[in-house]
Amino acid sequence: MNSASTDVLISEVGPRDGLQSIKSIMPTAQKNAWIDALYRAGIREIEVASFVPAKLLPQMADAAQVVEHAKTLPGLTVMALVPNLKGAQAAIAAGVHKITLPVSASAAHSLANVRKTREEMIEEVQKIAAYRNEHAPHVKLEAGIATAFGCTLQGLVSEDDVIWLAEQVIAAGADESGLSDTTGYANPAQIKRLFKRLKAAIGSKAGAAHLHNTRGLGLANCLAAYEEGVTSFDSSMGGLGGCPYAPGASGNVVTEDLVFMFEAMGIKTGVNLDLLFEARQPLQAGVPNEAIYGMVPEAGTPKGFVPASQGAYL
């Protein structure tokens, strides 16, 4: 279907965020089959891999091959996560359409996660933007603000720091900056407050909401973000890459449940729920030892349910 006719963009992060968080390594052919199935369901942006040293994340060793395959799907925005300039160079060489670089608002988390201060990460954005401008000006650069709603190391994260950092990464050359609830700490009031400030600070460069369901508030937080004008949402099929806590306590918001919520509300995602449920099969086949979550796939859609996108599919 045509993305111009959708109200929100569902950006599937499972092949990267999900697969890099679990022990199992999905074979390349099965990653490709899963990406194909997501595409068939109407997903038009997928974070397919991260470009990091294979010794650190063997799950992502085939990043370039996965990008190469994903690029054969017409109209799909092929994204990859990169931690630094070196990763960005590899991602650009592989031919991605969009790069995403997480920049942590928590000083403690930034040091622990990438061994760089926040100021050093802003410099990294500058270097990546300069490289991109010279070698691949068509590639989009997103710098999402991680731990924007709190941090497991330092606890509270200053809202002023979050907005300051978003302004800095845009000034450094990023095309957009969204907010990530890396730790599952966010609540709907905080979501509205911060996305409102983000939009006031960087206008149309305000990017996606990347929200987690660790404390069960994932969909409520997505609803709050939508009500504040956010139209791009990261989520992960089956909640893959869930946190170590009990059954159902997934990390990322579950794509299937998020699509259901929007479609039930009359908000077009362009995603066909039945085909989305079918895309769980290649995922499960590729990582047979991992638990795949999702409330709507298990309960089924309501009797008489009519999705907003019905009639708009290809």
Place this chain on the structure above:
Amino acid sequence: MNSASTDVLISEVGPRDGLQSIKSIMPTAQKNAWIDALYRAGIREIEVASFVPAKLLPQMADAAQVVEHAKTLPGLTVMALVPNLKGAQAAIAAGVHKITLPVSASAAHSLANVRKTREEMIEEVQKIAAYRNEHAPHVKLEAGIATAFGCTLQGLVSEDDVIWLAEQVIAAGADESGLSDTTGYANPAQIKRLFKRLKAAIGSKAGAAHLHNTRGLGLANCLAAYEEGVTSFDSSMGGLGGCPYAPGASGNVVTEDLVFMFEAMGIKTGVNLDLLFEARQPLQAGVPNEAIYGMVPEAGTPKGFVPASQGAYL
């Protein structure tokens, strides 16, 4: 704490809705211990039992004894569910403060559930109100609209039917009427639309939101109801009485997660989360073979978390 200083009322329905949905029968002493623990946490309205024939629901055979104990807790509103006049008479004889009678907006569900048409249920409300007025005028009568957001038997339920029925039960003598998502079909847009119409139709007699989490939208729906002005919410500790679907797919909204959402947002519930988590122990001890859910009890509250009600506890 003083209920005048809270922003929303959390009405715990676990001892009724939860316990009547599971196979295990909790002994009376343990029900009382659980209710005491809920009260200690700051819960000030509890649906403690249903007055139905013991041969139909042996879990509720001790309803009168549980009511007798709950009434010893100062400031607690002791509620019971009744299906008909006979149940109302028994509940009033036992000394409840408030009666709740579910009236289904789905014609199919009404017949299947209580073998009465909707019109016959309106007559039942009239009879109960007349009896109450004569014998116990201080007892509050709530008639909640069940299957207000859709029905597993007939699918769609007309919104006009829902509002018509709410008007009818108020005209028949109920003090308030709320809306129940019995089937877990609701979405936030529908929640807002219907509670807005409910308030327009019956004004201050619009009652609680009784929402389920079957499709993961429980908290998003509570948020939507709150934004529409609803201040009374039914929920169940540990999501007890969950639907037969997979882990985490609870029926009722989980009290612990709901209280966390509101307290994190700065909305006072009057409930102390730490003491609420402690109240899971007598619940689990009383039904050791049942699964107790809850995302926040499992993940813990965020580092540095300050609840809105802090400083307001007794």
